[in-house]
Amino acid sequence: MKVIISGDHAGMTIRNEVKSLLEEMGIEYEDTGCSCETSVDYPDYALPAAERVANGEFDRGILVCGTGIGMSIAANKVKGIRCALLSDVYSAKLTRMHNDSNMIALGERVLGPGLAREIAKAWLETDFEGGRHENRLNKLKEYEDKNL
Numbered sequence: 779m780k781v782i783i784s785g786d787h788a789g790m791t792i793r794n795e796v797k798s799l800l801e802e803m804g805i806e807y808e809d810t811g812c813s814c815e816t817s818v819d820y821p822d823y824a825l826p827a828a829e830r831v832a833n834g835e836f837d838r839g840i841l842v843c844g845t846g847i848g849m850s851i852a853a854n855k856v857k858g859i860r861c862a863l864l865s866d867v868y869s870a871k872l873t874r875m876h877n878d879s880n881m882i883a884l885g886e887r888v889l890g891p892g893l894a895r896e897i898a899k900a901w902l903e904t905d906f907e908g909g910r911h912e913n914r915l916n917k918l919k920e921y922e923d924k925n926l
Contacts, residue, residue: 782836784827785811786820789842792884795891796840796898803902811842824852831880832858839881840898846885853881857926865889870897874904876911
């Protein structure tokens with residue numbers, strides 16, 4: 779698995795925590811997030827990362843900002859991206875099992891580093907179930923193909 783991780787100025791602590799997790803899990807990653815403390819615009823980091831997941835360069839992506847909301851909204855503008863805003867481990871598992879999410883967004887001002895790590899680990903370790911969920915994803919793909 780190959781993962782891209784990115785974030786704005788408000789997500790540096792959790793981004794570093796998740797990078798440590800990726801290293802411990804032996805997962806190849808690239809960090810394209812900012813390394814500054816001054817305010818930057820989240821779309822400048824979310825959109826390029828989402829495009830690289832959508833074009834197949836990376837299998838999955840993890841985005842971090844203050845709440846995760848802006849990053850998730852931006853990423854979901856990219857055709858083929860299913861980015862889930864997460865704040866609990868249960869949802870992390872289900873978004874992989876049922877939605878085959880290929881990106882997640884985490885909020886540093888909402889989550890502590892320990893919980894962020896647990897969420898990311900659960901999401902990375904969970905597989906897509908397929909079956910009835912495949913039909914639902916196909917409906918989303920058909921809509922994207924017609925309208926985006």
